[in-house]
Amino acid sequence: MINIVIDTDPGHDDILASLVALAHKEAFNILGFTTVCGNHLVDKVTKNLLNVLDYLNIDIPVYVGASKPLKRMPEPQGIVHGESGLDGPVFAECHKKASDISAVDFLYDKLKDNKLTIVALAPLTNIAELLSKHPECKDNIEQIVLMGGSVYSGNIQVKSEFNIYHDPEAAKIVFNSKVPIVMAPIEVCFAGGLNLSYIERFNKQNKVSKLVYNMLNYYSLYSLMHHMEDAIIYDMTTIIYLLHPEYFTIKKYNVDIELDGQYTRGMTVCEDIKDDSIINNPIDVLMDVDKEKFINVFFDAIDYLDKQY
Ligand code: BDR
Numbered sequence: 651m652i653n654i655v656i657d658t659d660p661g662h663d664d665i666l667a668s669l670v671a672l673a674h675k676e677a678f679n680i681l682g683f684t685t686v687c688g689n690h691l692v693d694k695v696t697k698n699l700l701n702v703l704d705y706l707n708i709d710i711p712v713y714v715g716a717s718k719p720l721k722r723m724p725e726p727q728g729i730v731h732g733e734s735g736l737d738g739p740v741f742a743e744c745h746k747k748a749s750d751i752s753a754v755d756f757l758y759d760k761l762k763d764n765k766l767t768i769v770a771l772a773p774l775t776n777i778a779e780l781l782s783k784h785p786e787c788k789d790n791i792e793q794i795v796l797m798g799g800s801v802y803s804g805n806i807q808v809k810s811e812f813n814i815y816h817d818p819e820a821a822k823i824v825f826n827s828k829v830p831i832v833m834a835p836i837e838v839c840f841a842g843g844l845n846l847s848y849i850e851r852f853n854k855q856n857k858v859s860k861l862v863y864n865m866l867n868y869y870s871l872y873s874l875m876h877h878m879e880d881a882i883i884y885d886m887t888t889i890i891y892l893l894h895p896e897y898f899t900i901k902k903y904n905v906d907i908e909l910d911g912q913y914t915r916g917m918t919v920c921e922d923i924k925d926d927s928i929i930n931n932p933i934d935v936l937m938d939v940d941k942e943k944f945i946n947v948f949f950d951a952i953d954y955l956d957k958q959y
């Protein structure tokens with residue numbers, strides 16, 4: 651069992667990733683969720699998370715983080731996640747509230763006495779602020795397992811992925827911090843894509859399936875619009891990696907972040923590791939995954955949660 655904090659901007663795939671984590675109490679002690687501006691403004695993504703926790707009556711604290719990237723303006727992704735940041739499900743009035751303690755203060759406080767793994771499903775603003783303000787806490791971060799970046803492609807620009815693109819300055823701080831990092835780039839997330847025909851599987855009355863069905867029905871519109879056969883549940887890759895690293899092919903690259911390129915802002919520049927490497931940040935990059943096993947972890951998690959809630 652490992653201590654984790656999930657840093658997140660829900661977002662459909664963020665919630666699906668968190669559900670898989672919640673289904674594995676034997677593997678994860680979730681100390682808290684920290685929220686950050688990304689898919690939508692921080693107030694909205696925090697509300698989305700609280701709505702889901704309230705709906706399932708889950709008592710894990712939520713700490714609000716950065717309301718904007720370190721040096722740039724927020725760029726909400728309404729086209730993917732809708733006006734609310736989590737379009738699809740409709741929730742009753744929410745009774746849960748976020749803590750008054752900030753995301754960075756919470757992380758710092760936990761890291762004083764605990765080793766922990768940070769699962770980062772969003773732009774890296776909170777984590778960059780933590781590392782800049784409290785560099786001494788690095789020793790207690792076992793690893794940062796993050797969804798972000800790409801090896802050769804992009805989903806927001808030709809060569810960049812949204813989480814890194816949204817706050818490249820923060821990503822640069824994190825990638826250069828020497829904290830052990832496992833990076834799930836978009837390519838491995840595509841390799842684990844969920845065929846749209848599977849969505850009907852969740853068309854049931856069980857509480858969790860119902861939520862998943864309503865989320866996926868909305869989220870899949872983006873795939874349909876782009877003539878894709880799969881819905882890409884990006885953020886889930888991190889949690890499934892922590893559960894089953896043996897399902898993945900992993901390659902070590904030196905990685906740094908492009909800040910200024912007109913076409914390449916937020917590109918994760920991946921350099922093969924060799925004697926004359928220019929970049930010196932060895933990062934474990936997830937390259938490929940056994941798709942069937944990957945999807946089955948998701949199905950099993952939701953089946954399990956259907957029995958619990
Ligand atoms: C990432 O961006 C967000 O839209 C998703 O939640 C995921 O974290 C994919 O590029």
Ligand code: CA
Binds near residue numbers: 660664
């Ligand atoms: Ca996310």
